[in-house]
Amino acid sequence: MSLYAFTGAIETGLAFALVALGAYLTFKVLDFPDLTVEGSFPLGASVAAKLMVSGVDPWTATLIATFAGCLAGFATAFLNLKLRILHILAGILTAIALYSVNLRIMDRPNIGLINMTTVYTPIERLGVPSLYAPVVLLAIIVVIAKILIDLFLGTGVGLAMRAAGANPRMAQANGIRVGRMIVIGLGIANGLTAMSGALFAQMLGAADVSMGIGVIVVALAAVIGGTALMPSRLVPMLTLACVLGSILYRIALALALSTGAIGLTASDVNVVTAVLVAIALWLPVRRSAFVKRLGR
Amino acid sequence: MSKTSSLLTGAAFGLTLAVAAHAADVKNIAIITMNDTPQLLEVKEGLMAGLAAHGYAEGKNLNVNFKSAQGNFGTAQQIVRQFIGENPDVIVTITTPTSQAAIAATKDIPIIFTTVTDPLKSKLVTQEKHPGGNASGISDLVPTELQLNIVKEIVPNLKTLGLVYDPSLDNARSTVESIKAIAPKMGFAIVESPAMGINNVPSAGQALVGKVDAIFVPNDTTVYGAFESLVKVAQDGKVPIFTAERRSVQRGAVATVGFDFKDMGKRTADMVDKVLKGTKPGDMDIQYMKDLPNSLALYINKDSAEKMGVKLPPDLLKRAAQVF
Amino acid sequence: MIRVENLGIVFNQGTALENRALHNVNIAIAAGEFISVIGSNGAGKSTLLNLLAGELQPGTGRILIDDTDVTSWPVSRRSTILSRMFQDPRAGICEDMSIIENIAIASARTAPRGFRFAITSEVRRRAIDRLAILKLGLEGRLQDRVALLSGGQRQALALVMATLGPTKVLLLDEHTAALDPAAAELVMKLTDSVVKKFGITTVMVTHSMRQALEFGSRTIMLHQGQIILDIIGKERASMTIEELVRLFRRKEGTEIADDQLLLTQ
Numbered sequence: 001m002s003l004y005a006f007t008g009a010i011e012t013g014l015a016f017a018l019v020a021l022g023a024y025l026t027f028k029v030l031d032f033p034d035l036t037v038e039g040s041f042p043l044g045a046s047v048a049a050k051l052m053v054s055g056v057d058p059w060t061a062t063l064i065a066t067f068a069g070c071l072a073g074f075a076t077a078f079l080n081l082k083l084r085i086l087h088i089l090a091g092i093l094t095a096i097a098l099y100s101v102n103l104r105i106m107d108r109p110n111i112g113l114i115n116m117t118t119v120y121t122p123i124e125r126l127g128v129p130s131l132y133a134p135v136v137l138l139a140i141i142v143v144i145a146k147i148l149i150d151l152f153l154g155t156g157v158g159l160a161m162r163a164a165g166a167n168p169r170m171a172q173a174n175g176i177r178v179g180r181m182i183v184i185g186l187g188i189a190n191g192l193t194a195m196s197g198a199l200f201a202q203m204l205g206a207a208d209v210s211m212g213i214g215v216i217v218v219a220l221a222a223v224i225g226g227t228a229l230m231p232s233r234l235v236p237m238l239t240l241a242c243v244l245g246s247i248l249y250r251i252a253l254a255l256a257l258s259t260g261a262i263g264l265t266a267s268d269v270n271v272v273t274a275v276l277v278a279i280a281l282w283l284p285v286r287r288s289a290f291v292k293r294l295g296r
Numbered sequence: 297m298s299k300t301s302s303l304l305t306g307a308a309f310g311l312t313l314a315v316a317a318h319a320a321d322v323k324n325i326a327i328i329t330m331n332d333t334p335q336l337l338e339v340k341e342g343l344m345a346g347l348a349a350h351g352y353a354e355g356k357n358l359n360v361n362f363k364s365a366q367g368n369f370g371t372a373q374q375i376v377r378q379f380i381g382e383n384p385d386v387i388v389t390i391t392t393p394t395s396q397a398a399i400a401a402t403k404d405i406p407i408i409f410t411t412v413t414d415p416l417k418s419k420l421v422t423q424e425k426h427p428g429g430n431a432s433g434i435s436d437l438v439p440t441e442l443q444l445n446i447v448k449e450i451v452p453n454l455k456t457l458g459l460v461y462d463p464s465l466d467n468a469r470s471t472v473e474s475i476k477a478i479a480p481k482m483g484f485a486i487v488e489s490p491a492m493g494i495n496n497v498p499s500a501g502q503a504l505v506g507k508v509d510a511i512f513v514p515n516d517t518t519v520y521g522a523f524e525s526l527v528k529v530a531q532d533g534k535v536p537i538f539t540a541e542r543r544s545v546q547r548g549a550v551a552t553v554g555f556d557f558k559d560m561g562k563r564t565a566d567m568v569d570k571v572l573k574g575t576k577p578g579d580m581d582i583q584y585m586k587d588l589p590n591s592l593a594l595y596i597n598k599d600s601a602e603k604m605g606v607k608l609p610p611d612l613l614k615r616a617a618q619v620f
Numbered sequence: 621m622i623r624v625e626n627l628g629i630v631f632n633q634g635t636a637l638e639n640r641a642l643h644n645v646n647i648a649i650a651a652g653e654f655i656s657v658i659g660s661n662g663a664g665k666s667t668l669l670n671l672l673a674g675e676l677q678p679g680t681g682r683i684l685i686d687d688t689d690v691t692s693w694p695v696s697r698r699s700t701i702l703s704r705m706f707q708d709p710r711a712g713i714c715e716d717m718s719i720i721e722n723i724a725i726a727s728a729r730t731a732p733r734g735f736r737f738a739i740t741s742e743v744r745r746r747a748i749d750r751l752a753i754l755k756l757g758l759e760g761r762l763q764d765r766v767a768l769l770s771g772g773q774r775q776a777l778a779l780v781m782a783t784l785g786p787t788k789v790l791l792l793d794e795h796t797a798a799l800d801p802a803a804a805e806l807v808m809k810l811t812d813s814v815v816k817k818f819g820i821t822t823v824m825v826t827h828s829m830r831q832a833l834e835f836g837s838r839t840i841m842l843h844q845g846q847i848i849l850d851i852i853g854k855e856r857a858s859m860t861i862e863e864l865v866r867l868f869r870r871k872e873g874t875e876i877a878d879d880q881l882l883l884t885q
Contacts, residue, residue, distance in 0.1 A: 011377075012374055113396075155737055174726055210369070
């Protein structure tokens with residue numbers, strides 16, 4: 001694997017790490033399987049792209065895109081809490097609706113962002129070679145996001161959210177409004193996802209309505225794979241696992257793509273993903289069996 | 297130095313030169329496509345055939361690295377990165393999103409894009425002539441006025457034209473906008489029937505039966521993926537379908553004045569050949585398939601026309617380049 | 621303190637399974653009272669507790685706590701003024717979280733939660749003080765996950781959590797029924813001492829007549845959705861289980877059919 005492919009893997013892994021962190025909040029903390037992501041990721045891309053070609057600076061555009069993602073999360077929460085639609089379906093419905101919304105926002109399926117000032121431009125101007133510029137910025141953003149989430153989950157509201165997901169009955173018996181926790185959690189998670197979409201579009205050079213396809217699988221591979229390889233009960237370790245899981249997944253993919261000798265092509269990406277997640281889930285079981293044998 | 301050692305040195309030197317020269321003769325091209333639907337694979341086929349015609353033999357003086365992103369943008373980004381790391385002599389990008397990804401990622405490696413409908417709007421280049429930079433290519437922009445003329449010729453009392461297409465495809469959308477712009481002055485109204493995904497293609501067609509006099513399908517990989525089902529709907533509903541390229545007529549569309557995707561692949565090979573021989577893509581004008589010599593031809597499917605209840609004007613058949 | 625007026629609820633109304641679980645129930649509980657509720661299966665005691673807690677909405681009647689009508693309050697709101705313990709030791713705690721995290725969650729029951737750190741030194745200090753009363757060593761294991769604790773230890777922790785903040789009434793839902801005899805006795809003793817120490821108004825639903833008579837100051841017996849016995853003071857102090865059974869037979873004209881109710885020690 002070339003240095004270029006390696007940094008490309010780190011870069012893409014970091015961009016999608018934000019989605020993985022969001023998936024950690026919904027799937028793991030809140031126990032709410034949220035599929036809105038397939039729609040909120042391209043939503044972030046669409047909003048940012050449309051604003052940027054209309055003259056808004058990339059930072060403001062990315063920020064507004066993030067808020068748009070929060071709104072998408074609120075929509076799913078509304079469908080689930082007020083209309084009593086099953087959580088998985090609520091997310092799917094919002095994602096489906098967002099498809100049309102994104103087309104409307106951009107007025108076309110694709111907006112090109114090549115040769116535009118992006119959030120990465122200032123870093124490049126500082127002298128960082130454009131090969132590394134996105135990695136630097138994304139690393140900073142991901143670290144900040146991770147730390148904020150770690151801190152948040154230790155606050156009164158954060159603990160309440162963890163209780164709401166772990167044992168809703170106990171949470172309610174302690175004065176916690178589970179519905180409110182779902183709204184907040186979905187808002188944060190989809191805000192992060194939309195931010196990821198905006199950052200990725202600026203890296204890719206385009207925003208496209210089809211960008212959301214496959215995003216949730218990748219995020220779950222990162223969360224499941226990461227937490228299986230780094231099992232822990234501590235929140236900061238778990239969020240770290242999700243970030244590393246996202247990066248490792250991309251590196252594994254890059255390896256699979258580069259070794260043409262094995263005969264793997266990009267068409268086998270899905271199988272590769274499934275195998276990676278299966279190995280990641282099997283390893284801890286193997287490890288504990290090994291440890292047991294050692295102890296004898 | 298003894299005679300033997302100088303001979304050996306000379307031989308080694310000569311061998312190295314020969315190997316280096318040989319290595320310099322082997323060209324490396326990397327091809328990326330967003331999807332591997334049959335239509336796009338036809339482009340690749342044409343590209344390989346065209347390169348062979350120019351004297352490149354895979355395995356001998358040409359290495360080809362072909363990858364499909366399977367519709368996944370994250371994967372496309374990684375593939376582009378991998379290509380750049382391998383430093384090929386040229387990257388060929390099929391469809392708009394992969395072209396955008398490649399152009400955003402490198403300013404050094406030459407890029408030839410193909411099967412992109414609107415290179416300017418997609419921000420691939422800033423101008424058509426002498427675009428500068430490291431990218432150029434071929435657009436599959438559909439000559440909509442020519443197409444619609446044929447439709448009017450075969451369906452003289454055309455009042456309403458239906459459009460079946462996938463709104464998430466930039467290429468299709470561009471063609472649809474173009475048709476909507478000229479339809480008024482050609483004297484007919486447009487009814488759009490979007491198909492979001494391949495499973496919705498037949499129902500998108502069924503929605504138009506009884507409402508329109510004819511259906512037009514722009515170059516759309518989604519609809520072409522389920523084209524036979526659309527043809528069946530049209531034949532059952534007695535609504536003629538027209539398309540923008542050759543293969544779909546073979547599959548059941550009534551007629552087109554269009555080009556052939558395999559042919560487009562061959563023309564792409566012409567541009568690739570120039571780049572491999574040293575021309576900079578930035579010095580090559582954007583080419584429009586429809587403007588290239590001998591690219592457009594009239595194709596007619598007599599059998600399907602009958603099934604769709606359409607009477608073909610006799611002289612039209614005489615003008616056809618190929619009748620299925 | 622707590623007034624229940626004309627409370628009634630019907631399950632599956634209009635179907636073949638229609639069940640008048642509670643009918644015309646009226647109780648007034650004074651502040652500081654410890655009242656036990658007994659009855660055979662289906663008598664309505666769990667239903668009564670769930671209505672008090674807010675997990676069920678009554679068909680008729682209302683519930684007043686401190687003269688405030690709380691009948692329409694959802695569980696999360698009602699839990700800000702009352703607290704409860706569940707029968708299942710896993711239900712009252714979050715077993716994947718640590719002891720101190722569970723306590724921090726319970727600490728914030730009565731006040732709105734904010735974005736400040738939940739586990740402060742104040743919370744930690746109170747946790748150690750309260751856990752020490754149990755004499756189970758939990759105060760030295762604050763970081764341990766609750767999953768590592770036994771059933772009895774979990775219920776003891778749940779007791780601390782339920783009595784941490786000001787509460788107008790403590791609802792106990794057969795909270796020792798799922799424990800082995802030794803743990804059950806320990807938890808019951810702890811409950812009694814904590815309730816006495818802080819003077820908490822308590823309603824305890826139990827399946828054991830012995831437990832009902834031994835603890836608290838007042839006993840209510842439910843049968844087929846209505847209160848049939850309400851004993852307090854001297855009459856109750858000298859009451860035995862046999863007398864209770866006789867009292868029941870006289871009132872209802874039938875025997876108590878629930879062996880578990882009679883035999884649980």
